[in-house]
Amino acid sequence: MIRNWLRNFMLGRYGPDYLGTVMFILSIALGVTGGILRFRPLTLLAYVVLIMTLYRMLSRNINRRRAENDRFISIFWPLKRRCKLFIERLKNRKIYKFFKCPACGNILRVPKHKGRVKITCPKCGERFERRT
Numbered sequence: 001m002i003r004n005w006l007r008n009f010m011l012g013r014y015g016p017d018y019l020g021t022v023m024f025i026l027s028i029a030l031g032v033t034g035g036i037l038r039f040r041p042l043t044l045l046a047y048v049v050l051i052m053t054l055y056r057m058l059s060r061n062i063n064r065r066r067a068e069n070d071r072f073i074s075i076f077w078p079l080k081r082r083c084k085l086f087i088e089r090l091k092n093r094k095i096y097k098f099f100k101c102p103a104c105g106n107i108l109r110v111p112k113h114k115g116r117v118k119i120t121c122p123k124c125g126e127r128f129e130r131r132t
């Protein structure tokens, strides 16, 4: 009964997507942080983000919402990848040294304290020497 009502209500509306999920998590994070710090503007911002999330889900302008989601993904995913890479480098900084391939820019991981080594980029085959 409620499921049917919900299905009818959501008919022709955009619904949840990747951007919506990230916005929802962000609004909760803002709300919790605002609550802990007792900082009202943050709590208010959490509500604004939550309302925007709901607005997008219930929107009938599906093409526009889809375009927003695509644009968000094209910016957010490379950023997320860079963050992951950075954290990995930080975690392994005692065991590995990281070099950028001079030809293609690929990041290569090499064990530390091996002296001068010849490195071959697995992506483009470029060979170069570095001190580890």
Ligand SMILES: [Zn+2]
Pocket: 101, 102, 103, 104, 105, 106, 121, 122, 123, 124, 125, 126
């Ligand atoms: Zn390369």
